[in-house]
Amino acid sequence: MEFRPRAATFTAFLAAVRVRVAALFPLGITARLSISLAAVAVLGAAANMLAQESVSIIRIRMSMPPNVPAPSLTAAPSLTTAGVPIPQPAARPTALARKSLEGLTGAIDRFERASEARAKLNSAANDSEYLSAADALGRLSPDHGDAAIARLVAEYLDRGHVLISVADERRLARFEHARHTEAIDRRIQTSLDSAWKIFGRVFARQSLLQLRAHRDAIRQHWEALLSGDAVSTADIDVLATSENAFAASLEAHRKSLEKSEGASWVAGLREDFDALVALRTSLYGLNVEYDDEAQRFSKARSLLATAIAAAIAAAAASPATAPTSQPMMPAATAPAAGAPTSAATAPATEAPTTATTAPATAESTGAAAEPTAEPASTSATAPAGDVPDETPPREPDRSNRNLMAMVTTLVILFITAISILTVRSVLTPVRRILRATARLANGDMRVRVARGGIRELDKLASAFNEMAASLAAAQAQSRAQHENLEATVLERTRKLQQLAQEDPLTSLPNRRHLSALLNAAIECANRDGLYVGVCVLDIDNFKYFNDSLGHVFGDRVLMSVANRLEEIAEGAGFIARLGGDEFTFVYRNATSIEEIEAAGWNLVRAFHSLVSVDGRDLSISVSIGASVYPDHGGDSDALLRAADSALFRAKELGRSQLSMFTPELTETAATRFTMEQGLRRAIGGAEFELAYQPEINLASAEIEVVEALLRWRMPDGRLARPGEFLGVAEQSGLISEINAWVLRAAARDASRWYHGGWPQVRVAINISPRQLLDQRFVQQILALLAEFRLPATCIEIELTEMVLQTGSATIAALRVLQSHGFGIALDDFGTGYSSLSSMEQLPLSRIKLDRSLVAGIDTSTRSAAIARAIIDLCGALGLQVTAEGIERPQQFAWLSGYRDLLLQGYLLCEPVPFEEVLGVKATLAGKINELLLSLPPRSRPRSLQPGDLKSIAAR
DSSP: OOOOOHHHHHHHHHHHHHHHHHHHSOOOHHHHHHHHHHHHHHHHHHHHHHHHHHHHHHHHHHTSOTTOOOOOSSOOSOEEETTEEEOOOOOOOSHHHHHHHHHHHHHHHHHHHHHHHHHHOOOHHHHHHHHHHHHHHHHHGGGGOOHHHHHHHHHHHHHHHHHHHHHHHHHHHHHHHHHHHHHHHHHHHHHHHTSEEETTEEEOOHHHHHHHHHHHHHHHHHHHHHHTOOOOHHHHHHHHHHHHHHHHHHHHTHHHHHHHTOHHHHHHHHHHHHHHHHHHHHHHHHHHHHHHHHHHHHHHHHHHHHHHHHHHHHHHHSTTTSOTTOOSOOGGGOOOTTSOHHHHSSOOOOOOSSOOOOOOOOOTTOOOOOOOOOOOSSGGGSOTTOOOTTOOOOHHHHHHHHHHHHHHHHHHHHHHHHHHHHHHHHHHHHHHHHHHHHHHHTTOTTOOOOOOSSHHHHHHHHHHHHHHHHHHHHHHHHHHHHHHHHHHHHHHHHHHHHHHHBOTTTOOBOHHHHHHHHHHHHHHHHHHTOEEEEEEEEETTHHHHHHHHOHHHHHHHHHHHHHHHHHHHTTTEEEEEEETTEEEEEEEEESOHHHHHHHHHHHHHHTSSOEEETTEEEOOOEEEEEEEETTSOSSHHHHHHHHHHHHHHHHHHOSSOEEEOOHHHHHHHHHHHHHHHHHHHHHHHTOEEEEEEEEEETTTTEEEEEEEEEEEEOTTSOEEOHHHHHHHHHHHTOHHHHHHHHHHHHHHHHHHHHTTTOTTOOEEEEEOHHHHHOTTHHHHHHHHHHHHTOOGGGEEEEEOGGGGGSTHHHHHHHHHHHHTTOEEEEEEETSTTOOHHHHHHSOOSEEEEOHHHHHTTTTOHHHHHHHHHHHHHHHHHTOEEEEEOOOSHHHHHHHTTOTTOEEESTTTOOOBOHHHHHHHHHHHHHHHHHHHHTSOGGGSOTTOOHHHHHHHHHO
16 A cells, blocks of 8 residues: 655645644735735845845955965975875976966866766767867877976876776666666556555555565665765665665565566566666775776876976076066966966065975865965065955945845835735725625625726636626526426426326226215215115226236226226216225115115126227126115215125125125124134144045046145134135235145145155146246246156146136246146136137146036036037047036936046045045045946946946956
């Protein structure tokens, strides 16, 4: 993780301090400018004083030539520099020799500058100048004819060449150091750049962060070594410690870095680091060598300059060149720029015999020492430029000080005037803006600020005017939107009031409006002594429309039903929708209860004809519960409760039924509530049981199929049949959980039979259309087969006739089941919605004749003809047929003529628990034999001969 550098932290600290100070000492622009003006005045006065003092300092320093040793006033017999003897130049008392020496001095200065520049920077220009200066110095060396100076010049040139050679080696070492350092930095930084960055923070490996920290420490200690400054042994030790820390960190994290960054990355980093360590020793040696060579070069320069100065002094003292009485060299004889100033400015005087001076040698820095001499009787013995510090200032200096003071005063006055104008140009617009802001805050949207003042405040005034205009426009727009909102609210309120009284789907009165209309009808009936009928109507099995065809289609069914109800109720009363698939018909001004009951039956019969919905003809039936005012209630709530109770009774009677309210229905409603609570308890308390009723193949006297029938063990020990509680389960929504329990229990029992010695077992399980339309049903039943290790042939899906209402979705689900090997049977065939087309559309394997056809098969020729036709048709289609509801021997006698028919009924076997099924299977053949023998001979089927009966009995 990266942390902010110290500079950023310090900047944040300064910002916080500045905010704190501004809060403690709030200053306006006048105070700020006044403080600034005072600071400028103080700085001006201080600058004036410093400027005055600097003039005298500059004058004294300019009088003393720098970096040049002062010649002695007399020719010394032997000169030394740092203890090294300097050979004395041969006396050449000619003006030509002095001129040659002065030219040589200029060449030496040029070579010195060129050598230093070439040592600092290896450029084409510096190299050319260095070679040219060396060539010029080499050519001028033998001109003066002095062998000692020529030898010093040659040594000086050699020192220059060595210095440049060492500087080039050090520069190359620095370049190599920079290259390896850049390689290390690039590797580490590239790895850090690829790290995660979240909210400005870097989440990198700790090893990389440690390497970077050690690298920064090394770089900090390298700076002194690279700059060429003097580096102590302690500094080298600190640098070596930092390098050792970097190497230790790299070695400690080598394996992790090789995994994350790669072995080549680590090897390259190690190679560059080893090169840096080697360069440290080389650079340290080169720095020491360069400093030594620089000192030798400077010492050679000093020796040469001292020798030349001595030669020039000797030439000046020669009688052939200057008289001994000459006090001082004229100013016109001063050497040109670049010549040694000590020789040029030395006075040409006689050499006194009473005192001698030894010039101080120049150190490696090239600075000249101050000359020392014994006091002389005349001013001619002192250098011309040596002005004592006590010398009073001249008149020009005083005039310069006055001029400086006057300029400073003018600057302060000018700044004061500018400050006053600035304050006025700021304060005036600011006051205007403040006043305008106060008016704007008070609601005056027409306020505007006059332009003027400094540019920034003028822009601020312009921005304020634009803001005020925008606020005015926004206020006008807001006012318009508020008016539109009020109109919208009024319209929505009207619609909400309408929705509060009308059903949004059918536009019929809703429950709230129904109460008001019903109470008004009750008041009229009470006044006129008439009756009011309340019929609560519910569409039978409406949920199947929603489950199979979707809720959108279900809404269209409701609209069609509402339209038909309005047509029937026109003139007699009004229709309202309570919610879902429940409607209410209020019959007004009835003269008797019978009239109300007749109106209810008219509603039931009105739906015996098909209802067209989106071009599809649907068979829809309704169940109705009716109550009457004043017999069943005195207000709307009581009448609606009574009608609801009657509706439950109509549902129990079956489809297309009308039930009038009776006091007993209240008790029934309470019983229904108790039953619903009991069902909820039974699901979790293992109170459900399965009973199995066989379907017997007459030809083989074997059980072909056993039908699983649900039973509920009541708290009193009685077994309740599905007809007693499934209606309540459907209405309460518990049917799905019950169906899931039945499916699992039947699969478990089938598995016990299948693995217990009855591999031909087939269990028929009743499945509701809601289960079939559940997309998870197929996967659930397949999962059960896998859990209990059952083949699909052991399970038969038995559907009621309501499946025909569900359309293509049901057919698709049945085809999937059939493809897995499940048998599919259609129960209650021949009544209700059953049609011959269903036998062609549905992938069926068996048909079960409804017990209503079997009930009159021996007494009604019509029932017999229908049953015979269905049996023959199914035989032609390859479908098995089961006749259910066989309770009399006469029915058995009639059906026994069809040997491939499956028979089911109480005459053959009642539903028995799981434990008794195998026992019934063992005794069933004998019971069939007894039934056949009990038939009159002429009633026995021709297809059964006495031999067949014996074989059946034997089995």
